[in-house]
Amino acid sequence: MELINVNQENSFNPTPKLKSSPIPIFFVSFNGDDNICIHCGEKYTMTLIYEQKYCKKCLSNYLTNMDNDSSKHKTDTRSGTVIIDNINMYLDVYLLKKDLECSKYEISETKVSQNIQECCRNCLIILFFKQIIGRYHNFYYNYQDLSTKYKNVIESERYCKLCGKLLYQGTDHYIMREFKLCSNCYLISSGCIESTLTKKVISIVYLPWWENTSDCYCYEKLVFTSNCQKYCENCFIFLIGCRYCLTTNIIFGITNQSQ
Template sequence: YLTNITDNNLYLDVYLFTKDLECNEHEISRTKIPQNIQECCRNCLIVFYFKQVFIGNNSNMKSNLYICENVIESERYCKLCGKLLYQGTDYYIMREFKLCSNCYLISSGCVESTLTKKFISIIYLPFWEYTSTCYCDNKLLFISNCQKFCDNCLIFFIGCRYCLTTNIIFGITNQSQCIKCKRVSTIIFDRTKIISINSGDSVIDDFLINIRHDFLNQLNIDKFANDLKNVKYFIPSEIYNNSLRDKIKGKLGKLMRYIPYSKFKNVKKIAEGGFSVIYQATCYWIYSLQLKHWKREIVILKRFKNLQYAKKYFLKELESNHRCYYLNSKIIETFGFTKGPKLDDYILVMQYASEGDLHKYLQKKFTEINWERKISFLYDILLGLKNLHDSNFIHRDFHSGNIL
């Protein structure tokens, strides 16, 4: 790319490093800085790093700590507008690479989703977002070197390899346009390969997609971008680690998904009621990047006895569970659903309560519970009921065996 570029537009903002040797092309100058890529001599100058690919991700910078510190010191003033970026004495901020918020603009916009036909938000970052994990802590799937996405929350990271910028798209669409060079990239995306939203039932799958769209639309992306315009500088790594991650991580973990039955091991029946059979199982469904293996979680599988009822009303069951838990607390979480391997019937995947139901708990530990604990139990029960009623639901089968 650097060899074939013909125009003088400075797409890439680079930090140049002069080699300690003689150049057979010209006399080396330690003071004159090239103004564009065409003036760079390959014999005596090295592109040490691109400012859009910030220092925290550059192994070459880490191995040259002295040069790294000099680079950060040289960037105290913005090279484009001359503004002093930081005047404080905080050591952490002083040693972090910063970008001027006036010259490296973070902006936002929206585009119509090709899947839901609703508008979805976009953040235009003036740097390359190199992360391999989503804001919800899910591992990103790479479509190409410039495109990756999260199969949990459907956030896409589309990079422009010419400008080293990134568009973060909060939903599904088929193309992305770089805000700097206006090049359009086709997003190569196959919806059928996203397991979390592909149960095989188009109506239920649309529900799974829509709850993600509705959540992402509530993030107020425009305000996030506007707030960054009112500061002198920003630290690129903190855009991921703090600002967006904190807004998204807690809520996105609560979005329901389809979980293949193969993810469940050690399935055993533990209870049976008038309407359903309850199983306990170990679920391997979330990959831990830190631990480098699939995390195990004990869950409850709730299978409906009446298969015709389940097929007819299962979507309503999902909607009511999502509405009650996502908006409120003190409600057992429904992680999503799976399908039985034999009957292909729908099965709810729910949070496991290790102490069992209230009736059995009181039988075992009643004498150990003091008044403070009893009042705490009552408060939590009342709060759960209040949340149900505030969501316009009634329980209809409320007893100690259904309080977990």
């Protein structure tokens, strides 16, 4: 089964506060079951919170390419590292910022950084990616070990970092620990589009995150056709990830390609 081409001209933008990356993002897989980087073959690293898998090497390459791509970067005179000025326009990511020299790897007096550019490349520790679905239970189990970091994250999670909206006002610790997406900045929408190939109207749901599940909503295993496309043989739904925006379109209503 091959994927149809859909006319995306009037496509909805599910993450209006983030810009589409100028270069594709290869450091995450569209299949959450993958343990080896689909792009370079390195083992994936887990984020400290929510256990999202990403490739350190590809992330580093991405940041380097962004440097080369952009004229808007500066060099940190103290560490000599190049700081990317505008990366936060593209990625919503929480980092652990280690203090001072990068040669020191002990995690002490850690601060949660919301700005990837503040971090030296060598001591880049990803707490979690906001644009990727996380696993709530892992956050809970690791809570005791890494409580300081998590408290910082929980504190910073009170407000949306993209628009400043208050996300949770209460004091319930279970809710506080939960992964939250701002309803101003992460929009879910649906609509109808015409397939350029079949000329049929098909339904589409725009998700504001990178839907890296390996199972369909019907619990069937999804069939991967590329590094950003998969479908369910049972329900005929297609999931198409955008490696520039880390968003996912779900397309319904395709019955048979050969028709």
